[in-house]
Amino acid sequence: MAFTAEKEALVVDSWNAMKADAAELGLKFFLRIFEITPSASGLFPFLRDTSVPLEKNPKLKRHAMSVFAMTCEAAVQLRKLGRVILKETTTKHLGATHAKAGITGEHFELMRYALLETIREAVPYMWSPKMRNAWAESYDQLVEAIKKEMRPVA
Numbered sequence: 001m002a003f004t005a006e007k008e009a010l011v012v013d014s015w016n017a018m019k020a021d022a023a024e025l026g027l028k029f030f031l032r033i034f035e036i037t038p039s040a041s042g043l044f045p046f047l048r049d050t051s052v053p054l055e056k057n058p059k060l061k062r063h064a065m066s067v068f069a070m071t072c073e074a075a076v077q078l079r080k081l082g083r084v085i086l087k088e089t090t091t092k093h094l095g096a097t098h099a100k101a102g103i104t105g106e107h108f109e110l111m112r113y114a115l116l117e118t119i120r121e122a123v124p125y126m127w128s129p130k131m132r133n134a135w136a137e138s139y140d141q142l143v144e145a146i147k148k149e150m151r152p153v154a
């Protein structure tokens with residue numbers, strides 16, 4: 001089914017409403033992930049052996065913002081081009097980074113759930129099943145693009 005302008009707007013408009021509160025959003029997103037699967041925090045090198053509290057860790061916020069912003073960009077591309085085409089260097093780098101960090105399909109699933117729940121709580125007045133599906137579809141297509149570049153590491 002085509003990714004319509006309506007779906008694109010559902011993602012872009014809610015992202016615009018949320019991003020003013022990026023710091024809190026990023027923290028909630030990760031807390032949700034770690035609440036469901038506490039061991040996931042061990043995947044992030046910058047969370048190991050650090051005395052910086054979670055909410056002050058700039059890398060955590062950066063990763064959260066990448067996921068939100070890239071999912072939003074994916075929505076724009078899906079509407080314009082019908083598929084997600086990231087810059088070659090970006091995709092390859094992301095693929096290699098995640099393969100090296102040992103990220104699996106289950107981790108992407110976990111993040112998908114946390115992403116949707118975080119959005120639902122951040123903009124309850126905008127939330128709808130249509131909005132949920134538009135974010136989910138954009139996220140899934142983005143993840144497919146990353147997974148294609150994830151080669152097993154020696």
Ligand code: HEM
Binds near residue numbers: 040066094111
């Ligand atoms: C690194 C984006 C999913 C764990 C990164 C980086 C970006 C990114 C931009 C920085 C790459 C670099 O410059 O080194 C994304 C996007 C995702 C996604 C867009 C989904 C659409 C995940 C998931 C996990 C994860 C599901 C694990 C639960 C990591 C780890 C790193 C990383 C461990 C390396 C961090 C470091 O070494 O400092 N990701 N990510 N990512 N990501 Fe993701």
